[in-house]
Amino acid sequence: MYTNSGNILFVSDDLQALQRLRQQYVSTYNVFTASSIRQAHHLLSDYEIHLVIVRQKMPAMNGLQFCESVSHEFPNLTKIVLNDVSDTKSLERAYKTDQIFRFIQTPCSDMELQMAIDNGFKLHQAKFEKQELSKQVSEYEAEQKNILDLFKRYVPSEVVSRALQTNKEDMMKPGESRIVSVLFADIRNFTIQTSMLPPSEVVEFLNDYWDVISSAIKKNKGSVNKYMGDGMLAVFGAPVSYIGNHENAVQAALEMIDSLEIINEKYADKLGSKINIGVGINSGEVIVGNVGTDDFMEYTVIGNTVNVASRLEKVSKGKPNSIIISERTYELVKGSFQTTKLKEAHPSENETIPYREVVGPKPDNVFPMSGTSNAQ
Numbered sequence: 296m297y298t299n300s301g302n303i304l305f306v307s308d309d310l311q312a313l314q315r316l317r318q319q320y321v322s323t324y325n326v327f328t329a330s331s332i333r334q335a336h337h338l339l340s341d342y343e344i345h346l347v348i349v350r351q352k353m354p355a356m357n358g359l360q361f362c363e364s365v366s367h368e369f370p371n372l373t374k375i376v377l378n379d380v381s382d383t384k385s386l387e388r389a390y391k392t393d394q395i396f397r398f399i400q401t402p403c404s405d406m407e408l409q410m411a412i413d414n415g416f417k418l419h420q421a422k423f424e425k426q427e428l429s430k431q432v433s434e435y436e437a438e439q440k441n442i443l444d445l446f447k448r449y450v451p452s453e454v455v456s457r458a459l460q461t462n463k464e465d466m467m468k469p470g471e472s473r474i475v476s477v478l479f480a481d482i483r484n485f486t487i488q489t490s491m492l493p494p495s496e497v498v499e500f501l502n503d504y505w506d507v508i509s510s511a512i513k514k515n516k517g518s519v520n521k522y523m524g525d526g527m528l529a530v531f532g533a534p535v536s537y538i539g540n541h542e543n544a545v546q547a548a549l550e551m552i553d554s555l556e557i558i559n560e561k562y563a564d565k566l567g568s569k570i571n572i573g574v575g576i577n578s579g580e581v582i583v584g585n586v587g588t589d590d591f592m593e594y595t596v597i598g599n600t601v602n603v604a605s606r607l608e609k610v611s612k613g614k615p616n617s618i619i620i621s622e623r624t625y626e627l628v629k630g631s632f633q634t635t636k637l638k639e640a641h642p643s644e645n646e647t648i649p650y651r652e653v654v655g656p657k658p659d660n661v662f663p664m665s666g667t668s669n670a671q
Contacts, residue, residue, distance in 0.1 A: 301325055302343055303412065306335040306361070307350040307377070316348075319405070320412075332361050339369055346373045346415045348408075351398070352380055359385055362395050371422050373415040377401050470584025470597070475532030476544035476576055476624060477601050478517065479608035480508065480551060483571045483615055485525040492565065500562055501525065504570070507554045515547035516540075520596055526608075530596050533583045541578050541627040545653055548574040548618045555616070571615035575607030578624040607650055610640045618653040625651050633657050 301324035305316045313328045320326050327344065329335035332355040338344065347365075349358040356364070362374040376398040378386055386398040396415050399407060482488075482504070489497045505527070509519050512529045516537045521528040529547070532540040552572065559569040579600035586595045603621060611617040625634060634651035641647055 301416070302327065302345050304329060304335060304338055304344045304347040305349075306330075306332070306347060306353070306358070308353055309350065312350075324412075332356055335361065336365065339365060339372070344369075344372065345419045346375070346412065348375045348377060348412075351376050351378045351386070359389055359395065362389070366394065371419065371426070373419045373422075375399065375411055375415055377403075470582045470586075470595075472580055473533045473536070473583055474578070474580050475530050475536075475583075475596070475600070476541045476578040476627075477581065477596065477604040478512075478527075478529040478531065478544050478548060479575045479605050480527045480529070480548070481573055481608055482525040483573060483612065488566045488568065488570070491567075496565070500566075503561065504558050507557050508551050508572075511547050511550040511554055515543040515550065517543060517547055520594065528596070528601075530581075530583075533581070533596065534594065541624060542631050544576050544578075545618065545620065545624070545628050545632055546656075548576060548653065549655065552616045552618070573608055573611030573615075574618045575604050575609070575611060575620075576618065576624050577601075577604035577607055577621040578627055579603075579621075603648060606640070606642045606648060609642070610648075610650060614652070619650050620653055622649040622651070631657060 303320065303324045304327040305313055306329045307313050307316075308330050310330060313330060317326050317328055327338050327342065329338055332353055335347070335349070339347070347362075349361050351358040353361065358376040358378075362376065365372060365374075374395045376386060376389075376395055378398045379401045383398070383400075386395070389395045390397060396418055397411060399411055489500065492500070501524075504525075505522060508527065512519050515531075516535075516539075517529045517531045518534065519527060520530050529544075531537075531544040531547070537543065551574065555570055555572065563569045577600050579598070581596050581598040581600045583594070583596050585592045587593050607619040607621060611619045620628070620634070622637065633654040633656070635654065637649055637651055639647050639649055
C-alpha cells in the first residue's frame with residue numbers, strides 16, 4: 296500500500312528563499328532544506344525524500360547536474376529544477392529524456408509551483424505502484440516457475456509443454472494411436488538389498504538412481520511415463536516422436552546399464568552388493584492420452600504392446616543387466632544392434648513370446664552415444 300508522508304526537499308544557496316519556502320509549505324508537507332549540494336545528498340541518504348526541488352544556479356554544481364548525480368542512487372526520486380538562468384536547452388533535453396520531472400522558470404507564481412509539487416507527488420505514487428506491480432508480477436512468475444518445475448519432476452516435460460499449449464476443453468479428448476517402443480526397467484533384488492537401510496536412505500538411493508537412469512532416457516529422446524517404486528516405464532515415440540524412436544529405446548537401455556557404475560560406486564558398500572537391473576523393450580501400436588478427471592489427469596500408455604514389454608522385463612530376471620527385446624523391436628533395430636539368436640518365453644501356459652537379448656551396437660554401427668539416431 297502506498298503511504299506518502301510528503302517528504303519534500305528544497306535545495307538552494309539562497310537562505311532567504313529557503314526560509315520562505317519552508318514557511319509556505321511546512322503546514323502541508325514535511326519540509327527539508329539544504330543550502331548546499333553536499334548537504335542535500337546527506338539528507339537524501341538519511342531520510343526517505345519523495346520529491347526534491349533544486350535551484351539551477353548552485354555553486355558546486357548546477358541543479359541539473361545534481362539531478363543527474365542522484366538518479367542512480369535514488370531512482371524513484373521526483374526531481375524539479377527551479378531555473379533562474381536564461382539558457383533552457385539542457386533542461387529541455389533533460390525533461391524530454393526523463394532525467395527530471397520538469398523545470399520551472401523563476402520567478403514563478405505560487406500556484407505554478409504548487410501544481411508542480413502536486414503532480415510530482417502523483418508521479419512518485421505512480422512509480423511506486425508500478426514498482427509494486429512489477430514486484431508482484433515477478434513473484435507470481437517465480438511461483439509459477441517453481442510449480443512448473445515441480446510439475447515436470449512428476450510429469451514428462453513434453454506432456455507439460457503440450458498441456459500448456461492446449462485448451463482445457465481439449466485436454467480430455469479421446470486418445471490417439473501411435474507406434475512406439477515401450478521400455479520397462481526394474482532393479483533386481485531391490486527389496487532384499489535395501490531391507491537393512493533406514494527409510495530415508497532408501498528414498499535417497501532411489502532419487503539418485505532415478506536421476507542417473509532417467510538421464511539416459513531423456514538423452515535418447517524418450518519420456519519417463521511412470522516411476523513404480525524401483526521400476527520404471529518409459530516411452531519412445533509419445534507424446535513426441537522422432538525418426539529413431541526404436542533405436543533410441545535400445546540405446547537408452549545400453550546407457551542405463553553403463554551408468555550403473557555411478558550408482559554402484561556410491562552405494563555398493565551400503566547395499567552389500569552392486570545394483571543390477573533388467574530391461575524389457577517392445578514395439579508396436581499403443582493408445583496414448585490424458586486419462587482422469589478435472590482434478591487429476593495422467594498421461595497414459597495403454598495396449599498389449601505395453602503388457603508384452605512388461606513381461607519381457609520379467610524374462611530378464613534370469614540374467615543381471617540384460618536387455619530383452621521383442622521380435623518386433625528386433626526387426627526395427629537389427630541394422631544397428633547385435634543380439635542373441637531368437638528365443639521364446641512362456642509367461643503363461645497359453646502364451647509364447649519370441650525375444651532376443653541385446654549384446655551391444657554393431658561394430659559398424661554409426662548410432663552415436665549422444666542418443667541421436669543416424670541408423671537407416
